[in-house]
Amino acid sequence: MAFPHRSLGTRSDKEKNPRVGQTRSGLRALTRKMLFSMWVCHLDRLPTRSRLVSWGMQVSPLCVICSREVETQYHLFLSCPFSRAIWDRVFVRLKLPPRLFQTWDDLILWMSTPNRTSLPILRKLVAQATVYAIWKQRNNMLHNSQVISSHEIFKQDEREIINSITARKQRKKFRTLMSLWIM
């Protein structure tokens, strides 16, 4: 998976983007964070609890969010009831039937499979933003004990996806992506 190489924005990049109320350099930094989470996930290197236990750390192996199953990468991002509720909303938005990814590779395959209602570039953006949103909330619960509903996390996820599409507005497919996501 490609890893971002672009440098941080210059001072002139920091003008506000009126559409999203976020600086351009802020958008690039966020995109970089989303790509980083996805890249680390792809390499199966995120410090999930099952991984911490395998490293000999004395922590509960249970999922930080639901406390029902061992927190593996697959459980946390794809099969945890909290995450599935977010993915269900994503599928509704993409006009696709709900599905459960069977493996991480299943998600990667889905990201690159074209469909009339969601181009691969949109699926990639959506997957990156969704994985990042789930990881962020997992850490929020772990460190701040802050419980936020899957509905609210989806709304945040949705905003990040719109921001990511807006950051690509100079590209040809911008209008198509935006209409596929918001229509």
Ligand SMILES: [Zn+2]
């Ligand atoms: Zn869980």
